[in-house]
Amino acid sequence: MVDAFRAAGLKVGNPRDRSVDCGPDGLGLGCSELIATDGVTVYVFPDPTSAGEIAEIWAGQSYRRGAVVLNYLEARTPATDRSRYEKVLTTLT
Numbered sequence: 001m002v003d004a005f006r007a008a009g010l011k012v013g014n015p016r017d018r019s020v021d022c023g024p025d026g027l028g029l030g031c032s033e034l035i036a037t038d039g040v041t042v043y044v045f046p047d048p049t050s051a052g053e054i055a056e057i058w059a060g061q062s063y064r065r066g067a068v069v070l071n072y073l074e075a076r077t078p079a080t081d082r083s084r085y086e087k088v089l090t091t092l093t
Contacts, residue, residue: 001042001068001092002035008088010081011039029054040085041071066093 005012015037022031022043031054033044045051045067055064061073063086070085077085 001089002037004088004092005037005040005085008084010084010088012037014038036074039075039081040077041074043069043071045069063089065089068093 002012002015015035018034018036019032021027022029022034029043030050031043031045033042035042043051043054045054048064048067051064051067051069055062055069058069058071058073061071063070063072063082065086068089070082070089072082
């Protein structure tokens with residue numbers, strides 16, 4: 001996903017695999033993959049239901065497509081860029 005964002009000209013500098021934070025010893029969110037970048041944080045969940053529950057908690061600061069949630073809070077993604085990330089995600093899922 002990060003490569004697709006980069007190919008679209010979106011900010012994904014400083015990518016960090018933080019998947020270890022998904023489990024109970026980390027944030028405990030139940031995600032299976034977590035990649036943080038300077039532009040957006042990408043959470044991949046085992047199923048759409050789990051992703052939907054988190055997206056509801058982060059309402060207004062996230063976007064969900066299937067089992068993937070884009071979170072804009074940590075990266076402070078400008079509102080003008082959010083739709084571009086979402087469009088790329090939509091083409092991938």
